[in-house]
Each structure stands twice: as C-alpha cells, then as structure tokens.
Amino acid sequence: MSMRRRVAVLVKKGLIKIEEEEVPSLDERDVLIKVKACGICSGDLYAFLGLPVWFSLPSPIGHEPSGVVVEVGDKVTKVNVGDHVTALGGPGFSDYIVVPEDRVEPIPKEIPFEYALGEPLACAVNGVRLANPRFGDNVAVVGTGFMGLLLIQALSRMGLENLIGVDIRDERLRLAKEYGADVILNPMEVNVEKEVMHITNNVGCDVVIEATGNPKGINLATKLVRRKGRLCIFSYHPKPVEINVREWDAKGLEIIMTCPARAEDMRRNLRIATRMLFKGVFHMEKLVTHKWKLDEIQEAFEYASKKPKDYIKGVIMP
Numbered sequence: 612m613s614m615r616r617r618v619a620v621l622v623k624k625g626l627i628k629i630e631e632e633e634v635p636s637l638d639e640r641d642v643l644i645k646v647k648a649c650g651i652c653s654g655d656l657y658a659f660l661g662l663p664v665w666f667s668l669p670s671p672i673g674h675e676p677s678g679v680v681v682e683v684g685d686k687v688t689k690v691n692v693g694d695h696v697t698a699l700g701g702p703g704f705s706d707y708i709v710v711p712e713d714r715v716e717p718i719p720k721e722i723p724f725e726y727a728l729g730e731p732l733a734c735a736v737n738g739v740r741l742a743n744p745r746f747g748d749n750v751a752v753v754g755t756g757f758m759g760l761l762l763i764q765a766l767s768r769m770g771l772e773n774l775i776g777v778d779i780r781d782e783r784l785r786l787a788k789e790y791g792a793d794v795i796l797n798p799m800e801v802n803v804e805k806e807v808m809h810i811t812n813n814v815g816c817d818v819v820i821e822a823t824g825n826p827k828g829i830n831l832a833t834k835l836v837r838r839k840g841r842l843c844i845f846s847y848h849p850k851p852v853e854i855n856v857r858e859w860d861a862k863g864l865e866i867i868m869t870c871p872a873r874a875e876d877m878r879r880n881l882r883i884a885t886r887m888l889f890k891g892v893f894h895m896e897k898l899v900t901h902k903w904k905l906d907e908i909q910e911a912f913e914y915a916s917k918k919p920k921d922y923i924k925g926v927i928m929p
Contacts, residue, residue, distance in 0.1 A: 617929070619704035619908050622669045624661035627909045640712045642690060642698075643682035647724035649703030650675035650731060650899075651915055651925040653758075653824060654847055659912045662849035673703030673927065677718065677727040687712045695720050697729030699881055704908060704927050713878055716885040725902060725926045726895035732884035733877055735761035735893075738869040740880070742818050742843045744769060749816045751775040751807065753832045754823030754846065755787040755795075757898055757924040762820055762845070764893055767791020773810055777803055777831070782920065786897060804834045811837070820845050820869065826852040838862045843869045898924050905929040 614634040622628050637643055655672050658664045677697040680690050690696055695718045700710035718727040735758060744750045750771050752759050755778040766774050767790060775794045776787030784795040794810060796803045807816060815837030821828050824846040833855075836842050842864050859866060871877050887893055900923045903911040908927055915925045 614707065616706040617905060618671045618702050619673065619905065619927075620669050621655075621658055621672045624668075625659060625913075627659070627672075627912060629906060629908070634707045635709045637682060637684045637709060639684040639686040641684045641709050642680055642687060642696070642712055642715050644676065644678040644696060644698060644708050644710060644715070645681045646676050646703060646705060646708055646929050647678040648676070648728070648926050648928050649673045650728040651911065651927065652731070656912065656916045657847070657849045660916055664847075664849060671702035671705070673705065674699070674701040675728045675730040676701065676703035676708055677724045677729065678708075681707070684712070689713075690715055690717055695722075695724070695727070697727045697881070697885060699730055699733065699877055704905060704929075706905070706929050714881070716881050718885055719889055722888065725899050725928060727885075727888065728895070728926070729881050729884055731758060732761065732888060732893055733880040734758065734871060735765055736880040736884045736887065737871060737874045737877065738762055738820060738843065738845045739765045739769075741867055741869040741873060742820055742841065744771060744818045746770040747772050748818055749773045749775070749811045749814075750818045750820070751777060751816045751832070751835050752787075752792075752820045752822055753777045753828050753835070754821065754825075755780075755783045755792075756822065758845065759783075759820075759822035760786055760790060760898060760923075761893060762822060763787050763792050764790045765887070768892055775807060775810065775816065777835075780920070783923070789897075790894065798831065803831060807835045815840060817841065818843065822846050824848060826850075829854060833858050833862075833864075836862065836864060839864070841865045841867060843867045845869045899926055901925040902928055
C-alpha cells in the first residue's frame with residue numbers, strides 16, 4: 612500500500628510551499644524513516660534569501676533529519692523497525708524519508724530527536740578531523756554560532772594549550788567559554804590579533820578555523836594563524852570573497868577546506884558523531900533555541916533568516 616507525505620519545497624526566493632506526494636518505494640537496502648526533527652541549515656537559509664547555493668530552485672529542502680524507523684528493505688541489517696535514528700539524507704522537511712542503510716545511524720532513545728541532528732554533528736567531526744590539531748597546539752575558532760560551538764565542544768577534548776573563541780556576540784562567547792574555550796574575544800571590544808599574539812607569545816595560532824560565513828571572518832582568521840600554520844575554511848560562503856593572497860603567501864599557510872566535499876567519508880563521520888553525542892562530547896540543549904511544526908516552516912525561515920539575537924539553531928518537528 613502506497614503512503615503519502617508532506618514535503619516542504621523552496622519554490623523561489625522567500626517562498627516555501629508544502630506539497631503532497633507519494634513516499635518513494637524502498638530498495639532492498641533502504642530504510643523508511645518517520646521524520647521527528649530536522650534542523651534548519653544555514654545553507655537552507657541562504658537559498659531562502661536568494662543567495663547562490665549548491666542546489667537550484669524549486670527544490671525540496673532539509674538534510675538534517677532524525678526520526679523513527681517504520682520499514683526496512685529485505686537486506687537491511689543495521690537497524691530495525693522502531694529504532695531511533697539519524698541520517699544523511701532528505702528531504703528532511705517532510706513526514707517520511709527513504710535513506711540507504713549505510714547513511715543511517717541508530718541513536719539512543721533517551722536523546723531527544725531535536726538534539727540528534729546527525730548531519731551537522733558529522734560536519735563538525737569532519738571539520739575537526741581535517742583541521743587535525745596536535746596535542747598542545749593553540750587553536751582559534753572564528754565564529755561561535757551553532758557550528759562554531761560544536762567545533763569548540765569537540766576541540767575542548769583534544770588537549771590544546773589554548774582554545775580561543777572569537778565572535779561579535781557576547782552571548783555566544785559565553786557559551787563558547789562554557790563549552791571549553793580557554794579564551795573568548797570579541798572584535799568589537801578588543802584587538803583580537805594583538806590579544807592572540809600575546810596569548811601565543813607572539814607566534815600566532817597553529818590552527819585557525821573560520822566558521823563565520825562572512826568575508827571579514829576569513830580576513831581576521833588569516834591574521835591569527837602563525838607562519839606555516841593551518842587555516843581552515845569551515846563555513847560555506849555563498850558570495851565571492853576577496854582575499855589578500857599575499858598574506859597567505861608571506862606566512863606560507865596551509866589552506867584546508869573543511870567542508871563535506873573534502874571529507875574522506877561522511878558516513879564514517881556520522882558514525883563518529885553519534886558515538887560522541889552518546890559519550891557526552893556534544894551538548895545540544897542550549898544550542899537548539901527554536902522549534903516549529905512543518906506547517907509553520909515559512910514563518911520559521913522568515914524568523915531565522917533575520918538572525919535574531921535569541922536564535923542559534925532552529926528545528927522543524929513535523
């Protein structure tokens with residue numbers, strides 16, 4: 612018997628419509644998931660604002676789902692009906708999704724669905740593994756929004772000499788401190804470059820991760836990294852960014868794109884992410900600030916796209 616689902620489709624800039632369609636049939640290694648939560652990614656918001664992204668419109672959206680397994684293909688062995696799972700797949704802003712078994716990970720039933728957003732957690736894991744700081748390094752995260760705070764949480768477990776959080780919003784810096792940053796710096800209040808040089812004995816940071824999505828963030832991050840250090844571009848930049856490559860050249864920097872396209876295997880990152888969530892490395896309670904129902908998604912995107920001070924991460928819960 613065929614099933615139907617509601618799906619949120621970004622029709623054009625600023626307009627999301629709920630459409631109804633048949634749920635795709637399962638192949639032998641597919642998993643049918645009833646979506647319980649799906650995070651709102653900054654990429655979704657960029658598309659809503661009409662900025663260039665990796666998909667064209669109209670398009671169904673949402674790629675940070677978690678939910679309950681309701682059916683499995685004949686050869687699926689990893690999960691069973693009734694299991695709580697998170698997945699790499701979409702469209703997440705819908706009632707049901709069909710995902711290949713190898714892109715699904717079980718989650719403990721005691722973890723709320725809105726906190727078990729495997730895809731952004733996997734991205735944070737990917738970012739840290741590609742940044743590859745060594746024990747005793749000085750590391751800065753420029754931008755402590757949702758993803759930056761996940762990076763801070765992961766990096767705080769790595770035995771760094773100094774973990775530095777940089778942002779223009781004090782409320783987010785306070786969370787960075789709570790999650791393990793040794794030093795927090797607001798460029799609106801202090802000379803961040805001068806402070807970092809003081810902290811690192813006039814050397815600079817071994818690794819700097821840019822997580823702002825703002826061209827100014829890349830320029831600031833460049834100033835904070837030491838000679839022959841590692842500059843990691845974590846965030847997605849929808850517009851062209853003007854960069855003074857002379858600074859990169861003068862410092863002999865190693866530039867690494869720490870995005871999913873650079874990942875060895877996002878499926879492995881998802882496995883690591885769910886394990887770290889279970890072990891208490893990631894804390895989502897103060898990061899998921901807003902929740903909406905699927906039929907409120909237009910309102911949700913209008914609100915989140917304005918970047919209000921009280922917003923860190925929004926979740927759609929069908």
